[in-house]
Amino acid sequence: MSELFSKKNKDTFSIPLGKNNPITVQVLGICSALAVTAKLAPAIVMGLSVMVIVAFANVIISLMRDTIPTRIRIIVQLVVVATLVTIVSEVLKAFAYDVSVQLSVYVGLIITNCILMGRLEAFAMSNGPWESFWDGLGNGLGYAKILIIVAFVRELFGSGTLLGYNILNYECIKSTGYLNNGLMLMPPMALIIIACIVWYQRSRDKELQENS
Amino acid sequence: MKAIKKIFDKVRPHFEEGGNCHALHSVYEGIECFLFVPNTTSTTGTHVHDAIDSKRIMSFVVIALMPAMLFGMYNVGYQYYVHVGIEGDFFDKFLYGFLAVLPKIVVTYVVGLGIEFVVAQWKKEEIQEGFLVTGMLIPMIVPVDCPLWIIAIATAFAVIFAKEVFGGTGMNIFNVALVARVFMFFSYPTKMSGDAVWVASKSIFGLGKTVDGMTAATSLGIASTSATPAGCPPFSWDMVTGFIPGSIGETSVIAILIGALILLWTGVASWKTMLSVFLGGALMAWIFNFCGPHTAMAHMPWYEHLVLGGFCFGAVFMATDPVTSARTETGKYIYGFLIGALAIFIRVLNPGFPEGMMFAILFMNIFAPLIDYFVVQHNISRRVKRVTKTTINSDE
Numbered sequence: 001m002s003e004l005f006s007k008k009n010k011d012t013f014s015i016p017l018g019k020n021n022p023i024t025v026q027v028l029g030i031c032s033a034l035a036v037t038a039k040l041a042p043a044i045v046m047g048l049s050v051m052v053i054v055a056f057a058n059v060i061i062s063l064m065r066d067t068i069p070t071r072i073r074i075i076v077q078l079v080v081v082a083t084l085v086t087i088v089s090e091v092l093k094a095f096a097y098d099v100s101v102q103l104s105v106y107v108g109l110i111i112t113n114c115i116l117m118g119r120l121e122a123f124a125m126s127n128g129p130w131e132s133f134w135d136g137l138g139n140g141l142g143y144a145k146i147l148i149i150v151a152f153v154r155e156l157f158g159s160g161t162l163l164g165y166n167i168l169n170y171e172c173i174k175s176t177g178y179l180n181n182g183l184m185l186m187p188p189m190a191l192i193i194i195a196c197i198v199w200y201q202r203s204r205d206k207e208l209q210e211n212s
Numbered sequence: 213m214k215a216i217k218k219i220f221d222k223v224r225p226h227f228e229e230g231g232n233c234h235a236l237h238s239v240y241e242g243i244e245c246f247l248f249v250p251n252t253t254s255t256t257g258t259h260v261h262d263a264i265d266s267k268r269i270m271s272f273v274v275i276a277l278m279p280a281m282l283f284g285m286y287n288v289g290y291q292y293y294v295h296v297g298i299e300g301d302f303f304d305k306f307l308y309g310f311l312a313v314l315p316k317i318v319v320t321y322v323v324g325l326g327i328e329f330v331v332a333q334w335k336k337e338e339i340q341e342g343f344l345v346t347g348m349l350i351p352m353i354v355p356v357d358c359p360l361w362i363i364a365i366a367t368a369f370a371v372i373f374a375k376e377v378f379g380g381t382g383m384n385i386f387n388v389a390l391v392a393r394v395f396m397f398f399s400y401p402t403k404m405s406g407d408a409v410w411v412a413s414k415s416i417f418g419l420g421k422t423v424d425g426m427t428a429a430t431s432l433g434i435a436s437t438s439a440t441p442a443g444c445p446p447f448s449w450d451m452v453t454g455f456i457p458g459s460i461g462e463t464s465v466i467a468i469l470i471g472a473l474i475l476l477w478t479g480v481a482s483w484k485t486m487l488s489v490f491l492g493g494a495l496m497a498w499i500f501n502f503c504g505p506h507t508a509m510a511h512m513p514w515y516e517h518l519v520l521g522g523f524c525f526g527a528v529f530m531a532t533d534p535v536t537s538a539r540t541e542t543g544k545y546i547y548g549f550l551i552g553a554l555a556i557f558i559r560v561l562n563p564g565f566p567e568g569m570m571f572a573i574l575f576m577n578i579f580a581p582l583i584d585y586f587v588v589q590h591n592i593s594r595r596v597k598r599v600t601k602t603t604i605n606s607d608e
Contacts, residue, residue, distance in 0.1 A: 177359050183399040192373060199377075 043151030047144025058136035158184030276471035285309035316351035342381030349389035352461025410457035436566035441511035462525035481532035489527035492552025
């Protein structure tokens with residue numbers, strides 16, 4: 001049991017949360033991070049979906065990795081990911097229909113999310129299923145973390161609500177002349193918020209700074 | 213002057229390395245440099261000496277902006293008195309406009325310079341003069357009823373994200389004042405467009421009276437909302453003199469023209485950019501007059517397109533910004549022409565944006581380096597051809 005939760009596995013899980021975050025350090029999966037973060041609820045669902053899919057795709061590919069012919073490995077990976085995405089998409093439609101409507105095509109587009117193929121190629125193809133599971137979970141959570149931070153800022157200042165609950169739209173706040181920021185609801189602002197997170201992270205972590 | 217110099221000399225030791233106020237040395241240097249010629253001279257290398265430096269250039273632009281600014285203040289008061297329907301003499305109107313505009317200028321400078329001072333202190337650099345012009349431009353391109361806090365946020369956003377992250381004065385890709393405006397335009401559209409913001413509606417220090425729900429649309433706003441060519445407001449000389457509602461500094465063509473003459477006479481702005489913006493705009497509007505869609509905007513005469521909205525202001529003060537515009541001489545023609553053409557293109561074909569000048573300039577800011585690149589490459593290949601031709605000839 002102690003081996004299952006070894007230092008190495010813990011690192012596999014925790015490094016993608018910070019130092020090797022898929023969005024802010026590897027700069028992958030940006031498109032969906034811009035598209036689904038106008039509101040907090042879709043961002044959380046999207047983050048969870050990606051987390052589940054990466055974790056299980058990693059496990060499945062890792063289990064099959066010795067039998068997959070190298071020349072067709074991308075196709076095999078795609079089939080596995082597509083299957084998982086379809087399952088998640090159907091589950092969302094069944095149990096969280098409103099959110100799945102908000103997310104629209106972006107659930108289906110998880111197939112094209114660079115984080116998935118990146119993890120499958122870089123980790124699952126050369127590691128055991130248990131490590132791969134932790135790696136997938138960590139990367140999914142690192143992705144979800146950034147999505148939730150961005151969506152929090154965007155929904156709070158863009159719509160004045162959080163998870164649909166009213167925060168800033170009260171009469172006493174409006175009467176001071178405060179207005180919701182329309183630019184927050186547009187994708188450009190999401191890019192700027194992600195840039196700010198990258199800025200903050202790099203200015204704190206010397207290892208991430210490039211010497212130019 | 214001597215007395216001020218003495219004070220500066222007396223307190224200098226406190227701000228130098230090891231002094232008790234060293235943390236504020238960039239503030240000290242900024243103020244000293246603003247009042248006097250910098251005290252430091254370069255010690256190595258060969259330098260070309262010229263009377264003009266970036267401080268001088270900035271001062272000329274600020275002087276050139278003054279006619280439009282003063283007229284803008286008067287027009288704010290004039291429009292208010294006309295729309296509220298009260299009598300007032302010249303000084304009442306000017307004073308009202310002055311009091312309405314002054315807080316905007318103060319807020320812009322305090323926020324912008326504050327950020328510049330902090331960043332300079334943080335990066336241990338000297339404060340640069342870059343914000344002098346930007347701080348004057350931002351209040352001139354907003355509607356008079358735009359709240360101060362919006363201006364403050366937009367200024368902070370523009371200075372940080374359009375200027376400091378690129379490396380400060382002279383390194384920005386986009387025109388900083390226009391980034392501030394585009395931020396306000398998309399963030400708070402109700403305060404930047406429509407028909408309720410162009411004329412002041414509140415009394416200031418007992419001048420005038422507060423009116424609720426007052427509306428006055430700009431000529432471009434009227435043209436963009438009317439469906440048929442008949443809805444196009446007819447040309448009037450008020451559009452040239454500037455007695456129409458609009459953003460504070462942009463209404464008067466004559467005041468802007470005076471500024472343009474100052475800029476051209478001092479050689480700060482390029483006549484090539486300026487001229488080609490007008491040519492591009494005129495040509496595009498003329499084309500739309502012939503074969504454009506059946507709307508008021510498309511059938512507006514080309515000369516009316518050029519005098520309305522921010523076209524003149526953008527052409528004179530923003531397209532010619534030496535940092536963000538094309539730098540090659542041929543490139544300036546291309547850059548200017550495309551700004552003018554795009555501005556009219558956006559005005560006519562996008563009913564959501566009655567004013568296209570802001571987008572046109574920001575868009576061409578992106579392409580300015582590309583234009584320069586191709587102009588330089590073309591020049592190189594032309595010269596290579598000439599060289600190979602002469603070598604072949606001499607071989608024969």
